[in-house]
């Protein structure tokens with residue numbers, strides 16, 4: 033059969049009244065867009081000047097090809113705005129690599145997001161989760177601010193006859209505030225004569241400056257200043273620039289690690305607040321002048337002579353000083369053969385990795401925390417705890433994600449810091465006893481002015497990461513281990529990564545259970561981790 037096997041039947045025509053041809057219609061804005069199975073775009077046009085159907089609606093769906101030139105320009109502008117929005121959203125999503133990514137992949141990503149959003153809304157609107165209950169999308173739209181309207185079921189289809197030039201002239205002419213007869217020039221008609229006879233005419237908007245498009249304010253609209261700089265397109269551009277420039281700056285400091293990105297779906301804060309001159313430090317410490325260098329103990333490092341990869345901890349020379357053993361007392365590595373942490377390390381012990389003097393190669397399974405991070409980290413704005421960290425991909429239990437970095441300072445100095453500033457300090461107290469009062473040779477890591485993504489890891493009373501001490505370029509006795517952030521369970525993509533800031537408190541609470549409820553200790557603050565077993569407070 034030549035041509036299309038079938039074509040859509042024409043939609044019923046809407047009766048706009050006998051004066052439809054004569055009156056001039058004002059466009060209030062473009063508020064929606066749909067694409068049908070044939071790739072035909074339609075735009076939902078909201079009409080102004082108080083026109084409404086008896087049911088209160090005041091939009092129609094218009095085909096690009098049938099519309100007057102002025103309307104087409106609005107469609108084009110709408111298209112550009114939507115594209116800018118899509119790109120901005122994509123830029124914020126760490127899992128979408130913009131560069132070189134074909135359009136359809138961006139689209140697929142959006143589809144996945146929408147599906148996920150739909151599932152979440154179902155949770156909200158179907159509390160019993162009963163899928164047989166129809167979802168009241170109308171109620172959803174009322175309750176969910178900012179949600180774009182889905183296309184209404186009835187479309188006004190077909191051709192429109194336009195008095196293009198004359199309407200255009202009218203639209204720019206002063207004193208065109210009231211409806212005036214529109215002339216319908218046959219030469220400008222683009223559709224069937226049937227339509228010309230019966231359809232309502234939508235001539236060009238008569239105002240040179242359009243009223244705002246409802247769901248997509250024009251970037252150059254007057255509303256910009258009222259909404260605050262970041263809500264506008266130019267504000268978003270600035271935000272995007274600051275974000276990109278910080279990502280770029282930090283990307284030069286990654287020392288081979290995967291990128292660190294920023295995302296904020298909560299408010300319009302561009303990047304996390306950081307002290308001026310903050311230095312990103314993916315690996316290692318910046319030692320304060322009064323802190324001894326690890327180079328001083330380089331001669332004391334024990335190395336191994338294993339070939340290629342270290343397989344047997346008994347044979348591996350650098351494990352000589354390690355106390356880590358299995359149940360039968362046999363020395364073992366801190367990692368599985370796949371390079372995952374095996375959680376055998378006891379309190380007071382460090383994992384000892386192979387070092388520069390060892391003969392094994394870089395892919396030895398006993399070199400884990402020292403290798404560059406291989407997963408992207410996203411620093412994102414949380415709802416209640418400032419900025420946090422998450423990873424766009426799933427993480428297996430035992431995955432070592434990175435080390436806490438910063439300025440290595442003596443404890444005396446660390447103790448001088450108070451308040452929020454103090455919350456970026458990690459004490460290296462692995463070998464310290466409770467009655468250990470001598471502050472000499474006690475160190476802390478200050479991530480306030482130097483640090484990496486781990487400084488953004490928030491506290492949770494049910495964390496998914498734990499911190500373990502690891503050494504490779506120093507001996508355990510120097511009290512300057514690195515602190516490795518390790519996944520304690522399988523972590524789904526985009527889950528906030530958290531640690532317990534005060535693991536001892538967890539033990540105390542556990543012990544006091546049933547006796548009395550623990551009071552909030554002095555200096556602790558209200559915990560906002562939101563976990564089911566939240567202690568209610570956190571020492572930061």
Ligand SMILES: C[S@@+](CC[C@H](N)C(=O)[O-])C[C@H]1O[C@@H](n2cnc3c(N)ncnc32)[C@H](O)[C@@H]1O
Pocket residue numbers: 304416417418419420452455456487488489490491492558559560561570572
């Ligand atoms: C090491 S910083 C973590 C990163 C921080 N959210 C930011 O935006 O830079 C610790 C600070 O985060 C906040 N914080 C982290 N976890 C929290 C929690 N569970 N409840 C309340 N505040 C928390 C507190 O302000 C704390 O001083």
